[in-house]
Amino acid sequence: MVEIEGISKSFQKTVKDSTTEIRALTEVSLSVRQNEFISIIGPSGCGKTTLLKIIDGLIPHDSGQILINGKRVSGPGPDRAVVFQTFALLPWRTVLANVEFSLELRRVTKEERTAIARDYLKRVGLEEFEHHYPHELSGGMQQRAGLARALAVNPLILLMDEPFGSVDAQTRQLLQEELLQLWQREQKTVIFITHSMDEAVYLSDRVVVMTPRPGRVAEILDVPLRRPRIADDVRRDPKFVDLTNYIWDSLKKAMENGH
């Protein structure tokens, strides 16, 4: 469903008078299946966020192409929605108005978008907080609102950029479980950026390990854990432990080779 074919990307970085070219991604290829939950993991600076932005069409790439159901991506589109690491909730809008924001841009009428936004707030458990402002909510609740905003436009593909990276550990586990439940109900394809091996294995069907800059795909691993996954059981499963250890070794190897 999502074909990432030989994506390369360089940035120009100017320090004083000398401009250096930084290669962020080289020849990244990856094929994502429909309704698959795929995680991309790699050391910081490996270009995983850049890759996500390229898939979203927010930034251009130098070579290669992204195909979604055979159609080439040239900019942001209604088939994709992003959940941001920093939530990116507008502080001057209430939670409800934040969720409506994505619908407003799609020209949905006022009554309709309020109804849709309420519905999704309910699905993420925020129905009682619709009139609150983002800063009145905890980090976990803010990201639930961010998730509701992304789901509200009913995208085929959910692009998640370290969405639980800035919440505390307990909240993180809760959000992971909720996300899995939502994903199973909503039937979405998820591309999930993380630097937590544990998170990647627990959530995903497959885990993509990337090398340090310039980011390449080092390895793509199947997660042999049955669904639905009960967090406590899964984390004690020897297969879970083996796979996280394996990813750790793979990351270490990739980092050593990179230097």
Next chain:
Amino acid sequence: MNSQFRINVISIVSLAVLWEIAGRTLDSVLIPPLSKIGSAWLRLLISGKLLSNLAMSLGTLAAGFFLAVILGIIIGLLMGRFREIEHFLDLYINAFMSAPMTAFVPVLILWFGLGVESRIAVVFLFAFFVIVINTLTGVKQVDRTFVEMARSFGAKEREIFLKIILPAAMPAIMAGVRLGMGRAVKGMVTAEMLLTLTGIGAMIMQYGSSFATDALFAVILTILIVAMITMRLVQVVDQRLTGWKTEIAIE
């Protein structure tokens, strides 16, 4: 808020009492007791002189300030959005920000004559630059991730400007408007004292030179009250536009 108000009242009352005592014991024309200022104020009020002059001054203030707000915000937004415009203008804006505005009054007389246009121009000049700079800063400080988020959900440039940049910059814009209001009042009085003797400024000059200190202080107190009221008005508008921000500040 309540305890702040109480302390405000205590502060005003104790200053008034001290002033009254000082005025009575010194028995000097330089510091008239507050009661005499009060009766002078009443006299000016009843004769209608204070109100008619005040109306004239406030008209100038409103016109100059209105122009400064509209043009200041527009220029500030343009500078914030287009780097070329910013670099084209920031030299002058920064220079005028720190220059003493009074120095330009003679130029304005030459350009606009001695009429009301000149006074409006002075008020405008006093208030304009601080509004531009704050608007510019507000636009430049908009969190990039908000813009990226909007773009990702399919926002066009116009929508990014109206739904992201403008509301995100609003607290800074309003801070500029608030500062501009204070400067506009200064500009108003300066224009009336330096240009043509009209309005409140004329009353100050007249009573000052004739040692009518009780009336002089009555006028000065009126200016202070006007300044406070206009500031409060701006705050009310600010609160309506950027209440979400104030809530953050209180926490």
